[in-house]
Amino acid sequence: MAVYFVGDIQGCYSELDALLTKVGFSNNSDQLYVAGDLVARGPNSLETLRLIKSLGNNAKVVLGNHDLHLLAVYQGIKKVKKQDHLSTLLSAPDVADLMHWLIQQPLIQKLPDEEVYMSHAGLSPQWTPQQAFEQAQIAHQHLSSSASQAWLSNMYGEQPTSWQNADDELGRFRYTINSLTRMRYCFADGSLDFSCKESPSSAPKELSPWFEFQHVSDDTQWVFGHWAALMGHCPAKNIYALDTGCVWGQHLTMLRWHDKRLFTEQSHKN
Template sequence: MAVYFVGDIQGCYSELDALLTQVGFSNTSDQLYVAGDLVARGPNSLETLRFIKSINQNAKVVLGNHDLHLLAVYHGIKKVKQQDQLSALLAAPDAAELMHWLIQQPLIQKLPNEETYMSHAGLSPQWTPQQALKQAKIAQQHLTSSASHTWLRKMYGEQPTNWLEADDELSRFRFTINSLTRMRYCLADGSLDFSCKESPSNAPKELSPWFEFQHISDNTQWVFGHWAALMGHCQANNIYALDTGCVWGQHMTMLRWHDKKIFIEQSHKNLR
């Protein structure tokens, strides 16, 4: 059995399919870890969700910000954005089944028997991996509860940016969603910044990428997506950035875990 990680798919199903063919992926014996943002902006979000769902326990998914936004749109909380190309998905006969499956997915995945984790945006410098897992599980319980509609509505907002100020259930939930699905930069005290999406070379000097804080031990690995401007470059040896902007015309990246070999598939954008 081989384990593969793939960065943000964002509805680019043809590139995902080509990558899986390239590595000889087996739907029944290999495992595919998907670093969130399965949908939106690309042309085939419906096909992407159907495929990932179809391989059942062989797919390990975390929710990204676009996935959560899709759920909010489906439940009538937000309006669909034309550029997200979600019309076919929302009108599909199996949309309800797909949305039920999607909302069941966690915010963090951990590989069995090793200290390897995956989330869409990373790990807050104010958390240990164990704290992050605990808060992610609580947030997932909210999202899958009978009050899921309420929690989907309440997840929007940028406060608090500091975990030390998350002093009630709602603020802890919102911080958890934002840190695990939206975070890129942090201030010196580890609080979240949402204003900058640039590469580190172009960022204001008061901001640091979340992975530059010394909060992940050398025997722990973290895999994330979300940040296309990095183009897969992260200086930390035990942190792996996998969003390489396929939906924007760059390429999709897949990581084979046992030997850390990288596979790429150039965007098919110009072929469509």
């Protein structure tokens, strides 16, 4: 059995299919860990969700910010963004099944018997991996409950930016969603910034990438997506950045875990 991690697909189905063929992925024995943002800006979100759902337990998914927004759109909380290509998905005959499956997905996945974690945006400097995993499980329970619409409605907003200020259930939920699906930069005290999306070389001096806080110990490894401007470059040896901007005309990246070999597929847009 081989374990693969793939970065933000964003509806780039043909590139994903080509990568799976390139690595000889076995639907029966291999596992595919998907680092969130399965849908949105690319042309084939419907086909992407159908493919990953069809893998059953061989696919391990975490929710990204675009996935959560899709769920909010489906439940009538938000409107479709002009730049998203979701009309085919939202009008599909199996959309209810797909949305039920999607909302059951967690915010963090962990490899069995290994200190290897995956989330869409990373690990807050104000958390240990265990704290993050525990809060992700609580948020998952909220989102997959009968009250999912209320929780999706309340996930929007940028406060609190610090875990120390998350002093009620809603604040802890919103901080969990924001840190695991939206975070890129933090201030010196570890509080979250949501304004800067640039590469680290272009960021304001008062901000640092979350992975520079040295809160991920050497015996822990973390895989994330979300940050296309990094183009897969992360200086920490035990942290793996996999969003390489396929939907923006760059390429889709897949990491084979046991030997850390990277496979890429150039965007088919060009």
